[in-house]
Amino acid sequence: MRYLVPAVLAEPDLTAAKVAGLTDGIVGHRMAKAALELAVLDAQLRTVGMSMTEYLGGVRERVDVGVSVGITDTVEDLVRVVGDFRAQGYRRVKLKIQPGFDVEPVTAVREAFGSALALQVDGNTAYRAKDLAHLTELDAFGLLLIEQPFEHDANDLHAELATRCVTPICLDESLTSSATTAAAIHSGACSVVNIKAGRMGGYLEARRAHDVATALNTPVWCGGMLETGLGRAANLALASLPGFTLPGDISASDRYYAQDITEPFVLVDGQVAVPQGPGLGVTVREDVLREVITSRQTVSA
Missing domain, CATH: 3.20.20.120 (Enolase-like C-terminal domain)
Incomplete structure (x- = not known):
């Protein structure tokens, strides 16, 4: 994932539809690409108040x-x-x-x-x-x-x-x-x-x-x-x-x-x-996440 994220974050006008093209040069790793695209899509849709379902x-x-x-x-x-x-x-x-x-x-x-x-x-x-x-x-x-x-x-x-x-x-x-x-x-x-x-x-x-x-x-x-x-x-x-x-x-x-x-x-x-709220329509429970995270890494462009 650390190889995929910088190329995506460097895109000035990022949308989920661009993620596949930005990561196409990296062979395989489809699940990592799917996770990255989904994160971008969730952020994109929350910004405009649209659900993923819609x-x-x-x-x-x-x-x-x-x-x-x-x-x-x-x-x-x-x-x-x-x-x-x-x-x-x-x-x-x-x-x-x-x-x-x-x-x-x-x-x-x-x-x-x-x-x-x-x-x-x-x-x-x-x-x-x-x-x-x-x-x-x-x-x-x-x-x-x-x-x-x-x-x-x-x-x-x-x-x-x-x-x-x-x-x-x-x-x-x-x-x-x-x-x-x-x-x-x-x-x-x-x-x-x-x-x-x-x-x-x-x-x-x-x-x-x-x-x-x-x-x-x-x-x-x-x-x-x-x-x-x-x-x-x-x-x-x-x-x-x-x-x-x-x-x-x-x-x-x-x-x-x-x-x-x-x-x-x-x-x-x-x-x-089916969730109907903006983006994925669900909220991460930070309290639960803190209990199970073993490490955290920040990646930037």
Whole structure:
């Protein structure tokens, strides 16, 4: 980040739309670039009193959200964890899968919670060409989608699986821009798109990916990771755009944090409210931040 900030701060008329161009000479580091762009955008919008939701073109005050469940030690553990999240009000669950932990756990979860549970799976690039036939067995479970079973550069395998499966194929790690999103859709590698702003280098490129997918009649949903309230607020603004028709991985704050650095986001009837205030629409709790900061560095142009 210390290499990115000086080039941006030196710009005399800085806006979020300029950040990508100012940092383009630095290869990679998309998440750092996304964080920097978001900081500039937040400051820019607070200055004019506009919310990020309005700036991006969001249309919803609340968005449907889901929860992502990792691979557990046993199938019984998985069923218990999913049950806990169902009790909290989550209506969509994503299960992480891998070779040797796929059909059996999905069977157990579907049998335990029935067809009313919106269920999808995520292979996180763990599968290879030899697994094509095996993955088609997941068609039996009425899944929303199968996410990124093959490696990031294996659009051919994803396209082949799409011809064999009834279940929609979704890409995640493969999509790093609006251009790669368009190419993947055109190639038949996916019919659903997971948009993660960090992976795409920023929320403005994520919005462009949304626009491309929408123009190509491809549903999108918002991927998430371990965001604090700042990133969660931004993801909610992004997910309020009209093309985000599937629940995103934007679970409530207590999914990961006993105490967030903003006021917590709360799950209500399977949804989370989209912040409406200026910028990100949330305020950092300085008291909490002081307790967790281990070092502080000031960077100037």
